[in-house]
Amino acid sequence: MFQVLRLKMKQEGRRIVFSIPGETDYLIQIRSLISTVASEVGLAEEELYKIETAVDEACANVIEHAYEGEEGSKPIQICLEVTPSRLIISVKDYGRTFNPGTINPPDLSKFIKEKRDGGLGLFLLQSLMDEINYTSDPRGYNELTLIKYLKPQ
Amino acid sequence: MDEKVKVDVRKLEDVAIIDMKGDVTSLADVPLHGAMESVVGEGIKKVIFNFTDVSYINSSGIAILIGIVTSYNAKGINFKVYGLTPHFKKIFGMIGLTQYAPILKSEEEALKNFA
Numbered sequence: 001m002f003q004v005l006r007l008k009m010k011q012e013g014r015r016i017v018f019s020i021p022g023e024t025d026y027l028i029q030i031r032s033l034i035s036t037v038a039s040e041v042g043l044a045e046e047e048l049y050k051i052e053t054a055v056d057e058a059c060a061n062v063i064e065h066a067y068e069g070e071e072g073s074k075p076i077q078i079c080l081e082v083t084p085s086r087l088i089i090s091v092k093d094y095g096r097t098f099n100p101g102t103i104n105p106p107d108l109s110k111f112i113k114e115k116r117d118g119g120l121g122l123f124l125l126q127s128l129m130d131e132i133n134y135t136s137d138p139r140g141y142n143e144l145t146l147i148k149y150l151k152p153q
Numbered sequence: 154m155d156e157k158v159k160v161d162v163r164k165l166e167d168v169a170i171i172d173m174k175g176d177v178t179s180l181a182d183v184p185l186h187g188a189m190e191s192v193v194g195e196g197i198k199k200v201i202f203n204f205t206d207v208s209y210i211n212s213s214g215i216a217i218l219i220g221i222v223t224s225y226n227a228k229g230i231n232f233k234v235y236g237l238t239p240h241f242k243k244i245f246g247m248i249g250l251t252q253y254a255p256i257l258k259s260e261e262e263a264l265k266n267f268a
Binding site for chain 2: 024028031046049050053056057060064120121123124127
């Protein structure tokens with residue numbers, strides 16, 4: 001199915017790397033893949049939904065902000081790594097850098113005045129995951145790392 | 154492109170029920186605002202959002218819903234919500250949407266909750 005969708009996937013040791021075109025049409029496939037991997041590492045359904053939502057938000061942010069809505073212009077690379085204590089998901093893009101600054105709870109009044117998400121996506125990421133880190137590499141890419149702690153078996 | 158979200162309006166006496174189907178994302182902006190304009194244009198003051206057939210909601214979709222409930226709430230429109238999955242119930246609560254639109258278990262409960 002995924003070849004048809006031009007989704008590239010390869011396994012590098014303990015890491016699985018996916019590359020998708022930066023298009024919203026691919027987000028449903030990404031949610032499905034993330035959900036499968038999260039389920040295989042034994043995460044509870046509630047945690048699984050949180051990770052699925054967080055990765056979807058991270059990719060949607062790339063398309064909307066880093067790629068400035070130019071769908072399919074550049075790829076998004078997603079890397080999944082499972083360690084004994086963590087599920088680490090990194091989302092790499094080749095677009096515009098942003099300054100995450102301080103992520104505050106969203107201000108509902110901004111929704112009315114500005115008719116925009118007002119940082120809601122980032123707030124969700126922070127709330128749904130145990131850790132998030134954003135780096136911008138001078139070689140021309142940005143990487144958002146999402147971490148979920150795994151309970152000891 | 155396939156239609157990703159479908160929005161229909163049902164009326165039960167003085168209540169409008171907005172049935173959504175598919176993914177509630179930025180694509181829901183036009184149909185949801187259109188539905189609200191038609192409802193308010195008819196003088197209806199009680200609105201129920203039905204999420205039973207919604208498979209996914211992202212932050213853009215939530216932002217649209219917040220925009221609608223806060224702006225129409227200020228104009229005297231009352232909202233109720235039902236059909237959300239436990240995951241999205243938590244997210245709605247976390248964001249603060251529930252202070253404008255209480256979440257009920259069913260359409261029947263939502264209708265009763267207006268009384």
